[in-house]
Amino acid sequence: MKPLLPALAGVLTLVTPVLSWAQSSECAAPASVCFTGQGGAMELILSGMPAAVLVDGDADPAVRRVAADLARDLERVSGQDAVLATGKAGVEGPVVIVGVAGHAGMIDDLARAGLIDLSAIEGEWEAFSITVVDNPWPDVPAALVIAGSDRRGAVFGTYDLAEDIGVSPWHYFADVPVVQRDDVSITAGTRDDRPVVKxxxxxxxxxxxxxxxxxxxxxxxxxxxxxxxxxxxxxxxxxxxxxxxxxxxxxxxxxxxxxxxxxxxxxxxxxxxxxxxxxxxxxxxxxxxxxxxxxxxxxxxxxxxxxxxxxxxxxxxxxxxxxxxxxxxxxxxxxxxxxxxxxxxxxxxxxxxxxxxxxxxxxxxxxxxxxxxxxxxxxxxxxxxxxxxxxxxxxxxxxxxxxxxxxxxxxxxxxxxxxxxxxxxxxxxxxxxxxxxxxxxxxxxxxxxxxxxxxxxxxxxxxxxxxxxxxxxxxxxxxxxTPDAVASFPAEWAAETFGPAHAEAIGALVTRYSRYAARRKPELIDAGTWPIGTIQGNSLTRGELGMYLDQWQALVADMEAVKEVLDEDQLSAWYQLVEYPILSMANIYELYHAVAWNRALAAADDPRANYFADQAEAAFARDAALAEAYHLLEDGKWNHMMAQANIGFEDWRGPDQDMMPEVIRVAGDTPASVRFSGTVERADMLIDATDFDRAVPGGDLEWSAIANLGQFGSGAMIATPQGQPATTVEDGMRLEYDIDLESAGDIVVGVRLSPTLDTIGEEGVRLGISLDDGPVEVLNLDLIPHCCGPERQEQVDWDAAVRDNGFTLTAEFDDLSAGAHTIKLWRLDDNIVIEHLRIETK
Known part of the structure; x- marks a missing residue:
């Protein structure tokens, strides 16, 4: 049994993913990159000297190009030029061979000699095989063979290797630096891969x-x-x-x-x-x-x-x-x-x-x-x-x-x-x-x-x-x-981009940023978007907008702490991928928080309005300064890239340039600072959807908590596997939440859902709700985009749903006794994403 939680509690809760790259021991998988010097069957880079890259001279242009790129990537990692050759004549030492199976003489010769097996990729779309071969030719102690089932298979296999040795796909488009290494080896064996989506x-x-x-x-x-x-x-x-x-x-x-x-x-x-x-x-x-x-x-x-x-x-x-x-x-x-x-x-x-x-x-x-x-x-x-x-x-x-x-x-x-x-x-x-x-x-x-x-x-x-x-x-x-892989992705991405030392911390920053930024797109935020609090004489209390600003400011502080421990050559990529997004979005909240308080205080002829006018103008100037800093990175490499207008939207098109929101100044001395005495209390309560007491499966379906999905709590609940037909109450699939009411009376339960749509052409997506052993009421999320169904557009406000990135359906329960009760949510339709429950006493 749990008491109800205060509204917005848990918004800073983070689910720390278990990192697959941290779990597995280095150099364990066949034909994988090893930096420790242990267990490597082939030296790709030895004492700073990279292996040669071989490609047939008559290979497809895409294959010749990617082979040249691999040679450059080996140079980036080793600091030494890598030989790029169109044949094996005169080549000594370890080599990497790139080609298309059936169209590459060197690779096909190895296959005919039984030194490599390409049957796993034969006839497949964009598949590749990577194999370590010992002593393929005289004076060549080892070869790494990258064979594609077609030309793009060869390309993807080669870039896969390049990423594994530390060359990020974002080396150009985000200036992610390459860590130089004296020794890189490849473990023995073969691995292959291919895409699922064509x-x-x-x-x-x-x-x-x-x-x-x-x-x-x-x-x-x-x-x-x-x-x-x-x-x-x-x-x-x-x-x-x-x-x-x-x-x-x-x-x-x-x-x-x-x-x-x-x-x-x-x-x-x-x-x-x-x-x-x-x-x-x-x-x-x-x-x-x-x-x-x-x-x-x-x-x-x-x-x-x-x-x-x-x-x-x-x-x-x-x-x-x-x-x-x-x-x-x-x-x-x-x-x-x-x-x-x-x-x-x-x-x-x-x-x-x-x-x-x-x-x-x-x-x-x-x-x-x-x-x-x-x-x-x-x-x-x-x-x-x-x-x-x-x-x-x-x-x-x-x-x-x-x-x-x-x-x-x-x-x-x-x-x-x-x-x-x-x-x-x-x-x-x-x-x-x-x-x-x-x-x-x-x-x-x-x-x-x-x-x-x-x-x-x-x-x-x-x-x-x-x-x-x-x-x-x-x-x-x-x-x-999988859901676990999704939860691990931010930290794995951070490890590949900034190194493993701070990957978990960086992944958490990116995840928090994404959740806060998705609350409302900045073009849809203004001074009236959220309640700002109350004026009670000399006392100001913070409202919902202030709480969100606090979250952003805490995120900024955490981001700056990580920045302090990064290497100098990482700071350009850091600004592009982490720092600028966080600082600029936090600044948007600061701008509109200041504008909102300026207008509220000016309406009361309160000189504190002038303090917030100054804050607003400073935030507006800071937005431009942050973009200018971005444009100056890498000697102006990214000039103009942050030129989109983002302040002052009044309709769907938006202004051609940022527009400073109107602020009002009043007579009186501007205070040096303004203090808030507390936060506005809310009468309603929240239960995080993932904080269920019982999750009852149905048939082949089960409930899954998706970490960090949605804007509140630790995540959201969905039925998996997705894509399955509707179920009924008789199937029994439900989530149960035990609550404890302090007094008898009526309640309204709001179920916050992600704004998903009916993807099968019916009339909305349905969720059942009941209390204790009472009857099940069907709630229907029937969102109709502007593009279609004007006759049904007025039923539910799609505009509001996408503005808020969520929609709340409600059910009322009357004449309840004080004490223990259970709210039950029943899976009926697919594509329902449950974020939280809000309980309000009537």
């Missing part, structure tokens, strides 16, 4: 004024010179698929080198959800003739699309089909399904004509974005080989997942968002994404059969480094990304 990628979007201005200054435009770094990052993260920047830009049209470079490096290029047949939207403005209307201008559009396919016909690609309105707008209200089916049929005829093969031989996606999903729901038919690309609601909640045609050859994908321009507010400035939320939604998608395309809108790439790293790691092997 196409895994990112979408650069909303890229002005930040990335666009940066690219124009540093590279002369969003061109091949810029994309070279982006493509390398994507491949090092084991991604293979990109939707290129499209705000007034064309990857193929702006720089003819970009398309060729993408293909040479092994990148699969697609176009966004509203850019059919490899044509960027801006190209219609530049070259299109007539209206973007298939009813009136089919010939003009067909010619435009044919030119796009002709230009990209020799490149590795996934072709977007279908059609939206001009400029990513909805099609007209009278758009008929049969017209869109004709669009798709004609587009596929163009694809077949240009490629000389059946259209089914060219990978295609049809993006079910916004109103396009309605066409799918209404029965629009597309060919079986086309991948159906579902979308979230632009705020991290999947709108729909597969319920039919589950065996279609084209399969399914999801288009997800870490960045967005649209209602209720655009959010472009900083990372406000929790990896735990991303995991919950993408694990759900995978378990529902989505394993052909995972692509995420990352805006400018920076500052989405952490969630992007997680997203692509998850996509590589969703089954391995």
């Amino acid at each position: 196409y895994r990628g990112l979408f650069i979007n909303d890229e002005d004024p930040a990335l666009g201005s940066w690219a124009r200054e540093k590279f002369g435009g969003v061109n091949a010179d810029m994309y070279e770094h982006v493509f390398e990052l994507l491949l090092r993260l084991k991604g293979n698929y990109i939707w290129p920047a499209m705000w007034g830009k064309s990857l193929y049209g702006d720089d003819p080198r970009s398309g060729q470079m993408a293909d040479d490096m092994g990148i699969v290029v697609g176009m966004s959800h509203h850019e059919p047949l490899m044509r960027a939207h801006v190209e219609w403005e530049r070259h299109g003739e007539g209206a973007w209307n298939y009813s009136t201008n089919p010939e003009g559009l067909q010619e435009f699309w044919r030119e796009g396919m002709e230009r990209a016909k020799d490149f590795d690609k996934v072709v977007t089909i279908g059609m939206r309105g001009d400029g990513d707008e909805a099609m007209s209200e009278d758009t008929a399904i049969d017209l869109l089916e004709q669009v798709v049929a004609d587009q596929r005829e163009i694809i077949a004509d240009v490629t000389g093969e059946p259209a089914s031989e060219t990978p295609q996606v049809w993006a079910l974005y916004k109103e396009v999903q309605d066409y799918y729901d209404q029965g629009m038919s597309v060919p079986d080989d086309v991948t159906l690309l579902f979308a979230d609601d632009n705020w991290g909640q999947n709108r729909r997942l597969p319920t039919k045609d589950l065996d279609r050859t084209g399969g399914f994908g999801v288009y997800y968002h870490f960045d967005y321009v649209g209602a209720p507010r655009s959010y472009k400035w900083t990372n406000t994404n929790q990896i735990e939320k991303t995991w919950q939604q993408m694990d759900l998608a995978w378990r529902r059969g989505v394993e052909d395309v995972w692509i995420v809108n990352v805006g400018d790439i920076k500052p989405m480094e952490f969630p992007l790293d997680f997203f692509l790691t998850h996509a590589w092997d969703p089954e391995e990304m």
Whole structure:
């Protein structure tokens, strides 16, 4: 039996993950990197001298390039040049051989001699095998063979090794330093790996004024010179698929080198959800003739699309089909399904004509974005080989997942968002994404059969480094990304980025930041967002906003303590990945806390208003100073990258530049300081969802606590495995919470849920609630995004749900006796995420 807890208690509770890298002994796994000098079968670096890198001279350009990158990476780690050769002649000492099985003479010779076994990767998609071979040739005591089942398999295996020896995928895009080592060895044996999701990628979007201005200054435009770094990052993260920047830009049209470079490096290029047949939207403005209307201008559009396919016909690609309105707008209200089916049929005829093969031989996606999903729901038919690309609601909640045609050859994908321009507010400035939320939604998608395309809108790439790293790691092997692995990920990421010494502390900082930042996106915060407290004569009491500010200030202090123990060469990456996000978001809370108190005190003609006016103006100036410090890093390498406006939003578009909130000054002397005498007490109470007394499973389902999911307490509760059909009360799956009421009366129980959506096309997601042995009441979370279902929009406020990143459903229980009672929450529908219970006496 437990008493009820004060509201917001436990918001600072952290679940310390058990780190897999700390559990396992170093150098234990086959063909793994060892820094201790013990148990190594092959010396990759010995006394500062790196092994040579060998690649066949006629290898695919992507393979030759990654071999050259490995030689550079070995140089970064060893401090000495690594030999890069296109044959074994004259090479002595240990070597690394990179190639594609069946297309690499040196590797194929070793396979024929029985020195390596490649059967585990034969015929697979992007698989790789890494094997240590003793004495493969005279004067070569050992070889490390990296064999790919195809060209990208060889690329991923090579970059996998590079990451293991200490070269971060973020060595360029976040200036993560490389630790130099005199000795690196590889253990004996073989290991192999391959991806689960076929196409895994990112979408650069909303890229002005930040990335666009940066690219124009540093590279002369969003061109091949810029994309070279982006493509390398994507491949090092084991991604293979990109939707290129499209705000007034064309990857193929702006720089003819970009398309060729993408293909040479092994990148699969697609176009966004509203850019059919490899044509960027801006190209219609530049070259299109007539209206973007298939009813009136089919010939003009067909010619435009044919030119796009002709230009990209020799490149590795996934072709977007279908059609939206001009400029990513909805099609007209009278758009008929049969017209869109004709669009798709004609587009596929163009694809077949240009490629000389059946259209089914060219990978295609049809993006079910916004109103396009309605066409799918209404029965629009597309060919079986086309991948159906579902979308979230632009705020991290999947709108729909597969319920039919589950065996279609084209399969399914999801288009997800870490960045967005649209209602209720655009959010472009900083990372406000929790990896735990991303995991919950993408694990759900995978378990529902989505394993052909995972692509995420990352805006400018920076500052989405952490969630992007997680997203692509998850996509590589969703089954391995268990709840425990999610909990361990921040510290493991920190260990790879900043070293193991402070990894747990850094991982905890990043996790706390993500939870606090996800409470509300900064573009949605102003002086009136949360209660600020009360004025009682000379006494001020802190409210909810003040408590949140305290959390941010405590996080800043903890961050600065870790910074003190870092090495000098880590501080640039630290500022980009940890310090700037924490300082800048804490400053937003300080700004609006000061503005709110300034206005409240000015209304009372209290001179303390002037103190808060000064604080607000200082915070506004500090926001610009923090961005300027970012832009000065690495001799100005990242100038413009933090140029997105983030203060002064009044509508979904936002201002072109930061706008200082209005403050009011009153007559009287400004005090040197202002003190708060306490915190406003709340009448209601909270129970953390993970603080249950009993978790009763049902069938093959069980309850799982997902650490750090949500904004309060230690995490949230979900039913696992996800993706399962509805259950009933008779199945008995429930959570039980024992409470003790001090007095008799009525209570209202609010169940705070993450704002998940109905992904199966019903009418919401349901949760049962009961008290003691009473009847079960069904609570329905029926959130309808702006994009669809206007007739149901007024039932539940989707705007409020995404603004608050949560929604509370309530149930009332009357005439209760004092003493012990039990609240029961019943699993009915999938995709319910329970964060906490709030109990209020009536």
